[in-house]
Amino acid sequence: MTLLPSDRALVPFVSVQHMMGLVHEIGIEKMLLDLATEIEGDFRRWESFDKTPRVASHSPVGVIELMPTSDGQMYGFKYVNGHPKNTREGLQTVTAFGLLADVETGYPKLLTEMTLLTALRTAATSAMAARHLAPEQSRCMAMIGNGAQAEFQCLAFKAVCGIDTVRLYDIDPVATRKAARNLQDSGLTVITCKSSQEAIEGAQIITTCTADKQYATILTDNMIGSGVHINAIGGDCPGKTELHRDILMRSDIFVEYPPQTRVEGEIQQLDPDHPTTELWQVITGQKPGRRDGRQITLFDSVGFAIEDFSALRYIHRAIQGTDLYVELDLLADPDDPRDLFGMLGRARP
Numbered sequence: 001m002t003l004l005p006s007d008r009a010l011v012p013f014v015s016v017q018h019m020m021g022l023v024h025e026i027g028i029e030k031m032l033l034d035l036a037t038e039i040e041g042d043f044r045r046w047e048s049f050d051k052t053p054r055v056a057s058h059s060p061v062g063v064i065e066l067m068p069t070s071d072g073q074m075y076g077f078k079y080v081n082g083h084p085k086n087t088r089e090g091l092q093t094v095t096a097f098g099l100l101a102d103v104e105t106g107y108p109k110l111l112t113e114m115t116l117l118t119a120l121r122t123a124a125t126s127a128m129a130a131r132h133l134a135p136e137q138s139r140c141m142a143m144i145g146n147g148a149q150a151e152f153q154c155l156a157f158k159a160v161c162g163i164d165t166v167r168l169y170d171i172d173p174v175a176t177r178k179a180a181r182n183l184q185d186s187g188l189t190v191i192t193c194k195s196s197q198e199a200i201e202g203a204q205i206i207t208t209c210t211a212d213k214q215y216a217t218i219l220t221d222n223m224i225g226s227g228v229h230i231n232a233i234g235g236d237c238p239g240k241t242e243l244h245r246d247i248l249m250r251s252d253i254f255v256e257y258p259p260q261t262r263v264e265g266e267i268q269q270l271d272p273d274h275p276t277t278e279l280w281q282v283i284t285g286q287k288p289g290r291r292d293g294r295q296i297t298l299f300d301s302v303g304f305a306i307e308d309f310s311a312l313r314y315i316h317r318a319i320q321g322t323d324l325y326v327e328l329d330l331l332a333d334p335d336d337p338r339d340l341f342g343m344l345g346r347a348r349p
C-alpha cells in the first residue's frame, strides 16, 4: 500500500504566484500580443466550437457564472464572479479560475487561477477587436474606469494596436492615480482627466470599463463624435450597462455571441432584432468591419467562453518546461479502475 498518488492522478495547477511569474517571464506586452493571436485564431474557427450562453446565478449584489466550451479535442470552463461592491470591502470585483480537459478521456489537463488571466484575455480580446474596427492610425485611447482591468487594457492597446497615449478618468480619483502610477514606465503618455468628457477629447478609441450593478450612463450621445471606436467592457450583466441608448442607435455594433450579448450587453437596451455583426465574421472576412472614417464602431464586449478556452490552452503550453506550476493530486487513481473503494485502504491509519 502506498500513500503517493500515481502520475495519472496529477494535474498541473498554476497559482496566482505562478501566473505572476509567467507574466514576468514572457513579458506582459508579448503575452497580450500572444493572447490576441491565440484568441483571433480561435475566432477564425468559431464554427468548430460548442457554444452556449454562460450559466449565471444572480443575487442582489452580484453574479457567479460558469463559462464552458469545447472544440471536440479539449474542453474548458471558467468560474467567474462579478461583485461591484467588493472593492469597498477590500475584495476584487472579478475573481476567476478555470480548467482545461482532454475530451478523449475527460481527464483535466490544467487547473489555473484566472483572475489575472481574465484581465489579460479581456484586454487582448478588446485590442484584437479594435485591430479590425478602430480607425486606422489610432494613437490615443480614453480609458474610463481605472479599476482592476484598466492597465491591462491600456497595455494591450499599446502592444496590439500601437496606441501611444491614454487619457484616464474614474469617478474615484484614487483609482486614476493608481492607474497613472502603474503605467508611468510603460512607454505610454498618460494624461489624467477630471471628467469623461475631458477624457474622450482627441481620442480615436474610447474604452469604458466601469463597475456598477445598474443601468449607468458613462457616455451620453452628445459626447460622441463621428469616426471613433468604442470598446464597451463594463456592461456585462442583465440590468448593467454603460452607454446611452442613443449612442447605440448611431453605432455599428459588433458582438461576440449574440444569444449571450442580447441578455448581458449594451444591446439589452435595444429591440431583440436590432442588427449586430458577430466579430468572428469580420475576422474571417465574411462581414465588413470599419467601412469608413466617419462610422462609429462599438464592440459590445461581455466576455465569451472561447476567449477563456484560448487563454487556458496558451497557459497549458506556456508552462511546459518551466517550474511555474505544481502537480495537484486531483484525480483518484485506484490500482484497479473499478476498485475505487479499495483505494481507501491506501490511507488507512
Ligand SMILES: NC(=O)c1ccc[n+]([C@@H]2O[C@H](COP(=O)([O-])OP(=O)(O)OC[C@H]3O[C@@H](n4cnc5c(N)ncnc54)[C@H](O)[C@@H]3O)[C@@H](O)[C@H]2O)c1
Residues within 6 Å of the ligand: 082, 084, 087, 093, 094, 118, 119, 122, 144, 145, 146, 147, 148, 149, 150, 169, 170, 171, 172, 175, 209, 210, 211, 212, 216, 217, 218, 232, 233, 234, 235, 236, 301, 302, 303, 304
Ligand atoms: N467584457 C468582459 O469580458 C469583462 C471582463 C472583465 C471584467 N468586466 C467588467 O468590467 C468592469 C470593470 O471591472 P474591474 O475588475 O476593473 O472592476 P473594478 O471595480 O476594479 O473597477 C471599476 C472602476 O469603475 C469606476 N467607476 C464606477 N462608476 C463609474 C463612473 N460612472 N464613471 C467612471 N468610473 C466609474 C470605479 O470607481 C472603479 O475604479 C466590471 O463591470 C466587470 O464586470 C468585463
